[in-house]
Amino acid sequence: MSYEKYYDDGQLWKKGTKKDGEWDGLYEEYLPNGRLKLKGTVKDGERDGPWELYNEDGQLRTEETYRDGKLDGPSVVYAYYDIGQLRSKVTLKDEESDGPYEWYYQNGQLQTKATYVAGQLDGPIELYNENGQLLSKGTLNMSEKCGEWIEDGETVTYDPCPPGLEDGN
Numbered sequence: 297m298s299y300e301k302y303y304d305d306g307q308l309w310k311k312g313t314k315k316d317g318e319w320d321g322l323y324e325e326y327l328p329n330g331r332l333k334l335k336g337t338v339k340d341g342e343r344d345g346p347w348e349l350y351n352e353d354g355q356l357r358t359e360e361t362y363r364d365g366k367l368d369g370p371s372v373v374y375a376y377y378d379i380g381q382l383r384s385k386v387t388l389k390d391e392e393s394d395g396p397y398e399w400y401y402q403n404g405q406l407q408t409k410a411t412y413v414a415g416q417l418d419g420p421i422e423l424y425n426e427n428g429q430l431l432s433k434g435t436l437n438m439s440e441k442c443g444e445w446i447e448d449g450e451t452v453t454y455d456p457c458p459p460g461l462e463d464g465n
Contacts, residue, residue, distance in 0.1 A: 367391045
């Protein structure tokens with residue numbers, strides 16, 4: 297059943313569909329200024345599927361993926377800067393970082409490229425300065441440095457990584 301709710305001044309606040317008294321299907325929420333605040337899909341009262349959240353000026357702020365009400369899948373967070381610059385990309389599983397990860401400076405330059413496994417950095421990682429120059433590169437084993445690293449232009453060797461980890465597998 298289609299459902300709409302309004303602010304006291306008559307401005308649309310929420311709209312979507314309800315089933316048995318719970319949101320179910322497309323859902324949208326608006327700010328008092330009439331701009332879209334968020335939209336996504338609800339299943340049995342829980343967020344399920346892609347969601348988009350917007351700033352007060354209408355600019356896309358975050359793209360998230362949910363499964364059964366929990367963050368689970370690709371998530372893109374846009375910077376809070378007025379310029380709308382991409383801030384980070386991360387994949388989540390059961391609300392933990394799990395998969396490729398990228399973090400950007402305000403100028404758009406890549407700062408960090410890494411991989412998370414079950415909420416911990418695990419695998420190859422690269423760190424850059426704001427001008428795009430490589431600062432360090434190596435491999436992490438559950439957030440601990442292992443194998444050969446390049447740090448400040450020098451090669452540094454840590455305890456060996458588990459087999460296959462340095463290849464990103």
